[in-house]
Amino acid sequence: MIEISTSILNVAEQNAMKTFYDLEVAKTDYYHIDVMDGKFVEKNTSDLMYSYASSIKQMSNLPLDVHLMVSDIKEYVDKYIPLSPHFITIHYEACKNKQEVKEILEYIKKNNIMCGLSIKPGTKVEEIYEFLPNLSLFLVMTVEPGKGGQKLIPQTIEKISKLKKYLYENNLETYIEADGGINIENVNILKEVGADILVVGSCIINSADYKKTIQELKKY
Numbered sequence: 078m079i080e081i082s083t084s085i086l087n088v089a090e091q092n093a094m095k096t097f098y099d100l101e102v103a104k105t106d107y108y109h110i111d112v113m114d115g116k117f118v119e120k121n122t123s124d125l126m127y128s129y130a131s132s133i134k135q136m137s138n139l140p141l142d143v144h145l146m147v148s149d150i151k152e153y154v155d156k157y158i159p160l161s162p163h164f165i166t167i168h169y170e171a172c173k174n175k176q177e178v179k180e181i182l183e184y185i186k187k188n189n190i191m192c193g194l195s196i197k198p199g200t201k202v203e204e205i206y207e208f209l210p211n212l213s214l215f216l217v218m219t220v221e222p223g224k225g226g227q228k229l230i231p232q233t234i235e236k237i238s239k240l241k242k243y244l245y246e247n248n249l250e251t252y253i254e255a256d257g258g259i260n261i262e263n264v265n266i267l268k269e270v271g272a273d274i275l276v277v278g279s280c281i282i283n284s285a286d287y288k289k290t291i292q293e294l295k296k297y
């Protein structure tokens with residue numbers, strides 16, 4: 078069964094706690110925390126996301142799925158380790174070289190957190206094959222990172238199916254996560270190509286009934 082990681086990027090501050098509570102009742106599988114630093118991407122959500130993640134940690138046992146869209150990766154990894162997220166995902170494009178990718182992934186794992194690596198729509202999936210044996214999660218961005226509410230870029234679907242095939246042929250068990258522009262209309266294609274976890278923001282947060290929307294997204 079596909080899992081849903083709800084992006085809380087666009088949750089309004091006035092009723093944030095109620096929204097987090099409602100999402101738990103609606104059975105989101107994870108809270109997806111979109112950390113942006115104003116450098117790797119234009120927007121800066123750093124303080125808000127840290128305060129949201131800390132609040133969630135106090136009120137819920139559901140796992141945190143932290144997506145770091147930042148340049149100073151190590152600094153942010155250290156900031157999030159004390160919150161014991163289920164996943165910490167870093168961006169391949171934010172690393173200086175492949176050695177740095179390896180070192181940071183190792184560092185996350187050493188702290189007993191599942192490590193994830195993400196690529197932007199323009200990066201070829203083949204570039205990251207060598208990291209897969211050491212990865213728990215591979216996050217395929219289906220929009221350009223930087224903001225919620227964008228349209229899914231159709232060409233990214235093909236990357237997921239290529240990756241799925243590669244994982245199968247090489248007996249690897251990395252989860253595939255897709256992130257950006259996912260909604261009721263395009264969810265089936267993502268299931269068909271083999272995504273395991275779907276990050277969904279606007280489609281859930283802008284809906285009147287979170288539970289119904291999550292059920293609808295999960296339904297086959």
Ligand code: DX5
Pocket residue numbers: 084086109111144220221222223224225226227256257258259276277278279280
């Ligand atoms: C984009 C973020 C996504 C995004 C998801 O940079 O990584 O998590 O906010 O939101 P929607 O579903 O609105 O595209």
Ligand code: ZN
Pocket residue numbers: 084109110111144256276
């Ligand atoms: Zn994200």
